[in-house]
Every structure is written in structure tokens, then in C-alpha cells.
Amino acid sequence: MAEEQLTAIVVGAGPAGSTAAYVLARAGLEVLLIEKGGTPGSKNMFGGRMYSHALDKIMPGFWSQAPVERLVVKEIITFLDDGRSLSLSCQDAGWLSAHSFTLLRAQFDAWLAAKAEEAGAMLACGIRVDDLLIKEGRVAGIIAGEDQMPADVVIAADGVNSIIAQKAGLRERAPQPRQVGTGAKQVIKLPGQAVSQRFGLAEGNGAAQLFVGQCTKGMAGGGFLYTNRDSISLGLIVNARELQQNKYRISDLLEEFKENPCVAPLIEGGEVVEYSAHLVPEAGLGMLPRLCGDGILVAGDAAGFVLNLGYVVRGMDFAIASGAAAAKAVIAARAAKDFSQRQLGLYRQFLKESFVLRDLEAYRGAPHFLENPRLFTTYPRLAATLAGQLFTVDGSPPEHLLGKILGQMKKGGLGWGQLARDGWKGARQL
Ligand SMILES: Cc1cc2nc3c(=O)[nH]c(=O)nc-3n(C[C@H](O)[C@H](O)[C@H](O)COP(=O)(O)OP(=O)(O)OC[C@H]3O[C@@H](n4cnc5c(N)ncnc54)[C@H](O)[C@@H]3O)c2cc1C
Structure with a gap:
């Protein structure tokens, strides 16, 4: 692998890592983006909708070239009880101006990583980073199998269980069950016309529906449904500790959810083409690690940057904005020829100037x-x-x-x- 010293190694080609690599490469820095999956996105999942503001700031009008599924124009929230439900549906003309899109991660993440490559980043897939290279007490690169790759700085964008943040001592241990939700999702294939008809949508337009109540058996969490071009993403997120305590399996809950009279007609005749499960950080500022050390920064889910308010789930825009903020801090460190924790501490300021820390602070009490x-x-x-x-x-x-x-x-x-x-x-x- 790379023999000469790189400025940055970014671990993880999710939205945080690919955005960081893109911004660094666009600024002319030598950057290597390492992904353990065979292709970016092949191991990634989420519910299904990305708010577009963060990426639009970095790549204006990105949706005209990105593999987005549908423009979300309709929000529905459904309260469920045994045999009864109440749905509130909301539409706002403002959303027609590309407010949020449904996505499938395998396509979207691959596209975003390709944009980083186009900008000049090197992308290495199928490589799992196992450890950090430490020299003179500071992070000096990564270790993957037998390979040691030196770099001035490492950006940990390796998701919710970030081993890199733990190895760097930025996070003491993996997130605790009470701090995360367990999510499970099926992608159910249906003709695009059927999707549009079932939700009363014009072509290209989409709906996002959240469910609260009986679908989680009273446990903290909820159901979600997002319309794609010719499929529906349907799933549940339940607090991991409550799931363990009540000895439920998320896959069983999801099967039961599919039979709910509110859901069954929406997916009738569809074919399950994908099943995935993943953790989502939910404790907000309560699970924030140290954000940087000497030669290292942490971004996206690895830093716990997700805001789940029950009616709004935001992780993608936080990942993108934090990846960009980490890259900006590295660009400043490179100019100053100083990759110490003190210099990289600018990252926190950039996070505040973007919405990331501002919004997490504003909703500090929401997780509780x-x-x-x-x-x-x-x-x-x-x-x-x-x-x-x-x-x-x-x-x-x-x-x-x-x-x-x-x-x-x-x-x-x-x-x-x-x-x-x-x-x-x-x-x-x-
Ligand atoms: C069920 C569920 C529903 C969600 N719904 C939404 C939603 O609708 N809207 C929204 O905005 N957010 C949603 N989120 C949150 C969103 O998915 C995350 O916030 C977002 O994916 C974070 O991006 P990231 O780049 O930080 O991490 P990830 O997307 O997790 O990417 C991390 C990358 O690092 C790679 N990696 C990990 N370890 C290593 C290693 N050691 N070496 C090399 N590579 C490694 C992984 O393969 C992966 O590609 C949801 C999450 C879940 C679980």
C-alpha cells in the first residue's frame, strides 16, 4: 500500500468518511479512504431519508446527479394501538425544493465515495483497520493486518461501534445498550406505480411515515416506512436495553409489524429483497466522546452525532457536516504544520459553526x-x-x-x- 507519508487516512467510507475525504482531496491534500466492505455502502444501512441541507452546502444541487430515490413531499405520523390507529399527514410546498430524499445506502454511499475519488482521494475497499499506529505518544497512522500505513492524521469515521475512537482513547468503551437503538429494516420491492398510488404521490415524489405505540410493544422506539422508486423501506428501531430486558428479537417484532392492518396493505404483493440490522446512537451529547487527540479526529456515528426526536431521525446530515468539519480542521492543521490535539481542537469550533453541536445542544434534553x-x-x-x-x-x-x-x-x-x-x-x- 501507500509507501509515502499521507496527510490523512480516513477510516470508513460511510457519509462521514467519504465527505471528509472529498473535502480534503478537493483542497489538494493526500488522503486515503479505507473501507472494510467490498464496496462503500455494501455493509451500511439506515431507515431511508436524508435531509439534503448538509450535502447541498458542499455539493450544491447534488441530487441532480446522486442516486436519490424519491423527493419526500409527505410526512405521516401514525399512533398505533391494538386494532386502532390515528394518522396525521402533513405536506408543505417548501419541501418541493429538495428538502429531503429517500435513498438506498448501497448506491448512495458508493456514489459519494466515487465523488471523493474523482476529487483525488485514494479509495481502498475490503480492508479492515485493526489498530492505530502510535509514535511518540501520538496517532501516526493505522494498522490493517500486516500493513502499517503512516499519516499525519487519522479521521475515525467507522460508525457507531468505532474501534478507532476506542483505540485512540477518545471513547472508553463501546456504546452501552441504553445509549443505542437496535434497528432492523426490510426493503420490499413493488412496482413504482403501486408505491405512488398507495401513498397518493405524483411521480418522483415520496413519503416518510413514522409509527409510535403498539409496534414496539411499549418499548422506547418506533416504526418507519420510506418510499423508494420501486420499493419500500420498512423497519423498527427499539432501545437496545429495553429489547434485551424484555427478551424480544427485533426481527420477530418486524415480522409482526408487517402484519399490522396499517402496514400490511401498503406492502401487499411486495417481495423482500433485503434485510439488515444496525445500531443507532441515541444518547446525543450524553455519549459524546473526546472529539480529537494528537493526530486523530472522530466524526459521524463514531462520535454519536445522531438526533432522534421521535418525529425526526437525523444521522446522515450530521455525518456529512461533521466529516466536512473534520476535514476543515485537518486543512487548517496542515497549513499550520501542526497536527496536535490543541490545533485539531478547531474541529469543535467548526462543528459549532455548522449545525452539529448547535442542534445537539439545543435538544440536549430530548434523549432523557x-x-x-x-x-x-x-x-x-x-x-x-x-x-x-x-x-x-x-x-x-x-x-x-x-x-x-x-x-x-x-x-x-x-x-x-x-x-x-x-x-x-x-x-x-x-
Ligand atoms: C435503523 C436505522 C435507521 C436510520 N434512519 C436514518 C434516517 O432515516 N435518516 C438519517 O439521516 N439517519 C438515519 N440513521 C442514522 C444514519 O444511518 C447514521 O447516522 C449514518 O449512517 C452515519 O454515517 P457514518 O458515516 O458516521 O457511519 P456509517 O454509515 O456507519 O459508516 C461507517 C463506515 O465505516 C466502515 N468501517 C467500520 N469499521 C471499519 C474498520 N475497522 N475499517 C474500515 N472500515 C470500517 C463501515 O463498513 C462503514 O462503511 C439510521 C440508522 C439506523 C441504524
Whole structure:
């Protein structure tokens, strides 16, 4: 492999790593992007939608050439209870200006890594980085099998379980089960026209649907559905600790979810062409590692940069923006001929100037708020049951809305005080 000294080695060709490599190469730096998968994206999964703002800043109008699936123009949130549901659907003309797209990672990640290559980065696939090369107490490159590859700086973009951040001492250990969600997803193939018809979409337009309640058996988490060109991405994310404690298997929950009357008609006749499972960091600032050391920076999921607010899941835009910020810090370090932790500390400032740390700080309390079990049991049940009662006409004596609400609150053991406290906290944290 590379004999001469590289400026940077980026570990992991996900969105964080490929963006970092792209920005570095575009600035004329010698950069090697190493990916353990046979091709970038071959080992990667996510729910299905990327907010476009972060990449648009780096590659304006990227969607005209990137393998995006559909432009998301419709958001649906569905509260589920046994045999009942309430769906809220929202459309906003503003989203027509490329606000977010559905994607399939195998195609998208390969495209983004190819853009880094086009810009001048070297891409090496099928190589797993095992360790860091340490010289005089600082990171001086990577070790992969028998190979040692020196570089001025390493960017760890190796995902949620980042062994590189651990080896560098930036993170003490792998994320704990309470800090991550376990996600599972199936891609279900269907004719594009059927996808459009089932969701009331014009050609090229897409929908994103999130589900809360019965699909996770009351555990913290939810279901997701994203429409692709000619397939649907359907899955669940459940807090890993609750999943373990309750001895559920995510694959079984997903099979059950597919049979839910709200979901089954949407995927009817489809063929499962892909199944994948992955962890998602969910503890926000609560799981932030040290972001840099001498000769090393950490970006994307490896740093825990994901924001899951229940109604919005953002990891791709954080990965892209943090990869770009890491690259900017390396470019400044190269100019200063100083790759020390002190100099690389500029990374934090760049993260603040982008939205990454700003947004995580703004929603600092959200992960704790989302541990409230009533959000996944009492409230979805209340919403679905009340809606069901509202639309039921069967000759029973009439009851005004207030009576219905009070009846359901009593049934759910929910008092006004608790409701007000949860509402107040939710309004402040989400
Ligand atoms: C179920 C689920 C649903 C999600 N839904 C969404 C969503 O809809 N929208 C959204 O924005 N985000 C979503 N996310 C989050 C999003 O997927 C991540 O935030 C994003 O992929 C992070 O990108 P990354 O580049 O940091 O890491 P990754 O995408 O994990 O990429 C890491 C790369 O490093 C490689 N690698 C790992 N170790 C090594 C090694 N030792 N040597 C070489 N290469 C290595 C891996 O093969 C991989 O290519 C979801 C996540 C999950 C799990």
C-alpha cells in the first residue's frame, strides 16, 4: 500500500468518511479512504431519508446527479394501538425544493465515495483497520493486518461501534445498550406505480411515515416506512436495553409489524429483497466522546452525532457536516504544520459553526425525555382510541369530547397533572 507519508487516512467510507475525504482531496491534500466492505455502502444501512441541507452546502444541487430515490413531499405520523390507529399527514410546498430524499445506502454511499475519488482521494475497499499506529505518544497512522500505513492524521469515521475512537482513547468503551437503538429494516420491492398510488404521490415524489405505540410493544422506539422508486423501506428501531430486558428479537417484532392492518396493505404483493440490522446512537451529547487527540479526529456515528426526536431521525446530515468539519480542521492543521490535539481542537469550533453541536445542544434534553414510557404506551393508545370513538356512530348514548377524554385518561391511569407535566417537558425538549 501507500509507501509515502499521507496527510490523512480516513477510516470508513460511510457519509462521514467519504465527505471528509472529498473535502480534503478537493483542497489538494493526500488522503486515503479505507473501507472494510467490498464496496462503500455494501455493509451500511439506515431507515431511508436524508435531509439534503448538509450535502447541498458542499455539493450544491447534488441530487441532480446522486442516486436519490424519491423527493419526500409527505410526512405521516401514525399512533398505533391494538386494532386502532390515528394518522396525521402533513405536506408543505417548501419541501418541493429538495428538502429531503429517500435513498438506498448501497448506491448512495458508493456514489459519494466515487465523488471523493474523482476529487483525488485514494479509495481502498475490503480492508479492515485493526489498530492505530502510535509514535511518540501520538496517532501516526493505522494498522490493517500486516500493513502499517503512516499519516499525519487519522479521521475515525467507522460508525457507531468505532474501534478507532476506542483505540485512540477518545471513547472508553463501546456504546452501552441504553445509549443505542437496535434497528432492523426490510426493503420490499413493488412496482413504482403501486408505491405512488398507495401513498397518493405524483411521480418522483415520496413519503416518510413514522409509527409510535403498539409496534414496539411499549418499548422506547418506533416504526418507519420510506418510499423508494420501486420499493419500500420498512423497519423498527427499539432501545437496545429495553429489547434485551424484555427478551424480544427485533426481527420477530418486524415480522409482526408487517402484519399490522396499517402496514400490511401498503406492502401487499411486495417481495423482500433485503434485510439488515444496525445500531443507532441515541444518547446525543450524553455519549459524546473526546472529539480529537494528537493526530486523530472522530466524526459521524463514531462520535454519536445522531438526533432522534421521535418525529425526526437525523444521522446522515450530521455525518456529512461533521466529516466536512473534520476535514476543515485537518486543512487548517496542515497549513499550520501542526497536527496536535490543541490545533485539531478547531474541529469543535467548526462543528459549532455548522449545525452539529448547535442542534445537539439545543435538544440536549430530548434523549432523557424520550425515555418516558407513556410516550410509547399511554399517549398513542389515548390518541388512537379517542379518534376511534370520535368517528364511531353505533346508537350508543352521546358523550361530549371532554367526557371521552376524561374516560380514556382514567382508563390509562393518567391525571391532568401528569399530562400537563409531560406536555410541558415535551414542548421544551423536542
Ligand atoms: C435503523 C436505522 C435507521 C436510520 N434512519 C436514518 C434516517 O432515516 N435518516 C438519517 O439521516 N439517519 C438515519 N440513521 C442514522 C444514519 O444511518 C447514521 O447516522 C449514518 O449512517 C452515519 O454515517 P457514518 O458515516 O458516521 O457511519 P456509517 O454509515 O456507519 O459508516 C461507517 C463506515 O465505516 C466502515 N468501517 C467500520 N469499521 C471499519 C474498520 N475497522 N475499517 C474500515 N472500515 C470500517 C463501515 O463498513 C462503514 O462503511 C439510521 C440508522 C439506523 C441504524
